[in-house]
Amino acid sequence: MNKTRIVNLVGGGIAGLLGAAVLLNAVQNPMTGRRESLRLALADVRAGDTDVESQTWDFDLWNGIITGRAYVWTELVPPPPPPPPPPPPPPEKPDLQKMLEGVRATRQQVGQKVKIFAPQIPKGVFVAVGDDVNGLKVKAIEKTGVTLSFLWKEKQEELTITLPRE
Known part of the structure; x- marks a missing residue:
């Protein structure tokens, strides 16, 4: 056999195997099983009724807890240093x-x-x-x-x- 023919047969075989893998993946998608099990798990879950208006929130208590913490009031950037004192007046000429x-x-x-x-x-x-x-x-x-x-x-x-x- 001729070398060109061997190369063509090997290349064709590899292309055929790749095509078969693509078809097999399309037929047997691994995500399909996961998707089905998730759908069944979500079917069992029922949304409960929540009565938001019946719940009472103590906003004053929360405000007191938050504002009572010292680190809430510390500045993020320290204040600038005080300005330097003015220079002393120039000495007066003696009389x-x-x-x-x-x-x-x-x-x-x-x-x-x-x-x-x-x-x-x-x-x-x-x-x-x-x-x-x-x-x-x-x-x-x-x-x-x-x-x-x-x-x-x-x-x-x-x-x-x-x-x-x-």
Whole structure:
């Protein structure tokens, strides 16, 4: 026999077997038996009469049970954090006039020192450049006045004021 003929016979045999399986499945459907047994089981079940209006439901009790649970009232999303406190106001510039209230510079001078009168020192004291007067440093001594400086730490700024010499 020829190879082509053998291949054709084997292929035809397989096709014939598949066709027979399809016909057998159509004739003997496995779901038909299940469907019949379910139909018989449902035929025995009878719908009962239920009187819905005769049943009383205690809705207030249910509401109390549900709303009494703490987890019902917890938020799903936590509240946002409180806003940050406002920033502190900027520091105010010190009042040099108030710091030097009652302080007078005189024309009396000995070398590089000038005499200053203050409320705490009624007799006066001689101060030189770099000395402290009521929290201010003497920066310069001139013929017409004494320049005092104050280092403002908040702004890192040097504030100056000139006291006239009397």
